[in-house]
Amino acid sequence: MKIGKIETLLNAEIERRGALFAVLLDPDTSDESALIKAGTLAAENGADLLLVGGSFMGNFNLSEQIVALKKAVHIPVVLFPGGASQVVPGFDAMLFMTLVSGRNPNYLIDEQVRGGVLVRSLKMEAIPTAYQLINSGKSTAVEYISATFPVPADKPKLSMVHSIAAELMGMRYVYLEAGSGAESPVPLEHIMYTRKSTDLKIIVGGGIRSPKTAAERVAAGAQIIVTGTIWESVKDPSLLQEFASAIHIRN
Ligand code: 1GP
Numbered sequence: 001m002k003i004g005k006i007e008t009l010l011n012a013e014i015e016r017r018g019a020l021f022a023v024l025l026d027p028d029t030s031d032e033s034a035l036i037k038a039g040t041l042a043a044e045n046g047a048d049l050l051l052v053g054g055s056f057m058g059n060f061n062l063s064e065q066i067v068a069l070k071k072a073v074h075i076p077v078v079l080f081p082g083g084a085s086q087v088v089p090g091f092d093a094m095l096f097m098t099l100v101s102g103r104n105p106n107y108l109i110d111e112q113v114r115g116g117v118l119v120r121s122l123k124m125e126a127i128p129t130a131y132q133l134i135n136s137g138k139s140t141a142v143e144y145i146s147a148t149f150p151v152p153a154d155k156p157k158l159s160m161v162h163s164i165a166a167e168l169m170g171m172r173y174v175y176l177e178a179g180s181g182a183e184s185p186v187p188l189e190h191i192m193y194t195r196k197s198t199d200l201k202i203i204v205g206g207g208i209r210s211p212k213t214a215a216e217r218v219a220a221g222a223q224i225i226v227t228g229t230i231w232e233s234v235k236d237p238s239l240l241q242e243f244a245s246a247i248h249i250r251n
Pocket of ligand 1: 024178180181182204206207229230
């Protein structure tokens with residue numbers, strides 16, 4: 001599958017800046033103005049892209065909200081779906097994900113078959129992405145919902161072999177995920193092993209609460225850092241800017 005416009009842009013920006021700063025917005029909101037406010041605040045203070053998605057969703061207005069959000073910001077708005085039911089019009093692109101660290105066929109092929117046909121009929125750009133859950137100390141929502149075991153935190157070679165398989169299967173991005181609100185972020189070794197053994201673009205998220213934690217992950221090889229939970233309680237433009245400058249190793 002050809003590389004689309006948004007993936008080309010992200011790859012070029014990764015090349016230019018070293019790594020990118022992504023802010024994850026909760027899609028499950030009835031408050032459109034809160035979604036737009038959070039997205040605008042992030043975009044104006046250094047975020048390079050917005051991700052929207054979660055493990056589950058009961059929001060029938062997401063599509064309209066995304067159209068409104070896109071009018072307000074000039075950075076890519078990318079769907080990060082928890083399943084096929086979240087594929088709705090309006091996004092610039094989506095992470096077309098396979099939960100490769102698990103052994104649940106529902107997240108290895110079923111959701112992809114259901115969602116794929118929607119993606120094609122919407123002509124939505126899809127970025128083929130391997131999704132790996134890494135154990136973060138306590139059980140996370142995505143672990144519970146997906147009914148899969150995460151990769152043990154002290155077994156970085158295990159995530160590496162999944163990344164290698166994903167690359168050989170044609171995926172271009174890998175998302176190393178500790179889980180939303182994770183106690184501990186993805187350990188550095190997991191990032192380093194995937195960096196050493198593949199050319200996949202590496203997204204890292206889950207439990208990243210400080211610019212220092214983000215910078216360490218960039219130094220280990222992460223190319224997109226995702227933060228979500230922290231912005232539910234902190235609405236501080238200067239902290240967003242600190243994250244952005246810790247992540248952008250080149251200007
Ligand atoms: C969750 O990786 C993302 O899927 C972001 O995690 O909410 O812990 O920042 P946080």
